[in-house]
Amino acid sequence: MSGVGFTRADFPENFVFGTATSAYQIEGTQFGGCGESHWDTFAATPGNVERAEDGAVACGHYNTWESDLDLIAKGGFDAYRFSMNWARVMPDGQTINPEGLDFYDRLVDGMLARGIRPYATLYHWDLPSALADKGGWRNRDVASWFADYTEATMSRIGDRVEATATINEPWCVAWLSHFIGGHAPGMRDIRAAARAMHHVLLAHGRSIEVMRGLGLSNLGIVTNLEGSQPVDDRPETIAAHQRNHALYNEWFLSGVFKGEYPKAAMEGLEPHLPQGWQDDFPTIQAKVDWLGINYYTRKRICNSGGPWPQIGEAPGPLEKTSFGWEIEPDRLRHFLTWAASEYSGDLPIYVTENGMAGHDYLLDEKCPDPQRVKYLRDHFDAAKQAIAQGVPLKGYFVWSLMDNYEWAAGYDKRFGLVHVDFDTLARTPKDSWYAMRDALTG
Numbered sequence: 001m002s003g004v005g006f007t008r009a010d011f012p013e014n015f016v017f018g019t020a021t022s023a024y025q026i027e028g029t030q031f032g033g034c035g036e037s038h039w040d041t042f043a044a045t046p047g048n049v050e051r052a053e054d055g056a057v058a059c060g061h062y063n064t065w066e067s068d069l070d071l072i073a074k075g076g077f078d079a080y081r082f083s084m085n086w087a088r089v090m091p092d093g094q095t096i097n098p099e100g101l102d103f104y105d106r107l108v109d110g111m112l113a114r115g116i117r118p119y120a121t122l123y124h125w126d127l128p129s130a131l132a133d134k135g136g137w138r139n140r141d142v143a144s145w146f147a148d149y150t151e152a153t154m155s156r157i158g159d160r161v162e163a164t165a166t167i168n169e170p171w172c173v174a175w176l177s178h179f180i181g182g183h184a185p186g187m188r189d190i191r192a193a194a195r196a197m198h199h200v201l202l203a204h205g206r207s208i209e210v211m212r213g214l215g216l217s218n219l220g221i222v223t224n225l226e227g228s229q230p231v232d233d234r235p236e237t238i239a240a241h242q243r244n245h246a247l248y249n250e251w252f253l254s255g256v257f258k259g260e261y262p263k264a265a266m267e268g269l270e271p272h273l274p275q276g277w278q279d280d281f282p283t284i285q286a287k288v289d290w291l292g293i294n295y296y297t298r299k300r301i302c303n304s305g306g307p308w309p310q311i312g313e314a315p316g317p318l319e320k321t322s323f324g325w326e327i328e329p330d331r332l333r334h335f336l337t338w339a340a341s342e343y344s345g346d347l348p349i350y351v352t353e354n355g356m357a358g359h360d361y362l363l364d365e366k367c368p369d370p371q372r373v374k375y376l377r378d379h380f381d382a383a384k385q386a387i388a389q390g391v392p393l394k395g396y397f398v399w400s401l402m403d404n405y406e407w408a409a410g411y412d413k414r415f416g417l418v419h420v421d422f423d424t425l426a427r428t429p430k431d432s433w434y435a436m437r438d439a440l441t442g
Helices: 038-043 061-074 098-113 142-157 170-180 190-213 235-258 263-272 277-284 330-344 370-388 431-441
Strands: 016-020 079-083 117-123 163-168 219-230 290-303 311-314 349-354 393-399 418-420 427-429
Touching: 016 117, 016 349, 061 098, 061 427, 079 393, 098 117, 098 142, 117 142, 142 190, 163 170, 163 190, 163 290, 170 190, 170 219, 170 235, 190 219, 190 235, 190 263, 190 277, 219 235, 219 330, 219 349, 235 263, 235 277, 235 290, 235 311, 235 330, 290 330, 330 349, 330 370, 349 370, 370 393, 370 431
Parallel strands: 016 079, 016 393, 079 117, 117 163, 163 219, 219 290, 290 349, 349 393
Antiparallel strands: 290 311, 418 427
């Protein structure tokens, strides 16, 4: 038995084993005529990102994509979940950059040549600055802008990708970025957050409509779910926990699958939603073919006092990653069964991201990462349990292929199966990459 504790025979026939990255985190925006995104300006603002690092070079994947795809193929992975940088395809948010589309054309063809199945994501947080200047996700027009970008991109590569997700982690796009202020554009404004929470789903629906019009299928959305554990049973604590669960886990799934928003979130957001928001649900509910779930951790929730939503966090006792995130594998099983029973029903579900940041160092040209190997073993076991409970889980993508730009944490947090030296850009497979290779090719 391999270090990650499973073989292909432990999963259903045709189960998809993949790995994942995102464009801004690995490509390098200084290459290929890429435009500026709101992440570039967010990183240029003191205090937003560790050491003010940005994605100008990142992992240099724009120039090393061939050898990076080789690592995926040699690792035995079936599929690669990648994203396109909106600012690379449309530097000013509207005008197509031929170099950008050419790059993704080559990338998809490179996957197919290696027997890797392409799983595309249209938006992984790289909004062109020109559109941010017009209000970005606060502006209802973002749905039309995103539809135009969808058409330009998928008209080019849609005939060769196996599956396409519209938006990655809408909670991060909207709430983390417009209410908490932790990601670009770094706002802390409840009205901005409410509108972004709605417009991101409207953009998703418009994108699905465009792709259907192009004759494309196997379309989905990728939501991130996070465990929410109340620290005690006091009524005010339970209420804070319920609000956190509603905002984080229920809002986007409920919008897409039920055409409504959860009451515990609407208590604070409804006064700030755009006029006529109820009329958008037929678009938001555009039919999807699958659901993607990203899962990493859980948080212990307390009542912070002060204004709504009164969500605070308390330290937890579980083993932690280098990010300080608690490790709770069984919560993945819980979320898979919960999402299927409450929202998606018989639709295929994919674990579109799961992984951990570790204290990973090269030792004699090797990179031991035993905590990650155990993390993957335990989470794949949770996935097997979910399948045994009847969840239509069809695939699992490990985050991430390589160490990369970890947003506000800069280059400090390492999630990769492959170690990256950010000075030389040299790649070194970690023990976890070898463990996954042995499981998938043995």
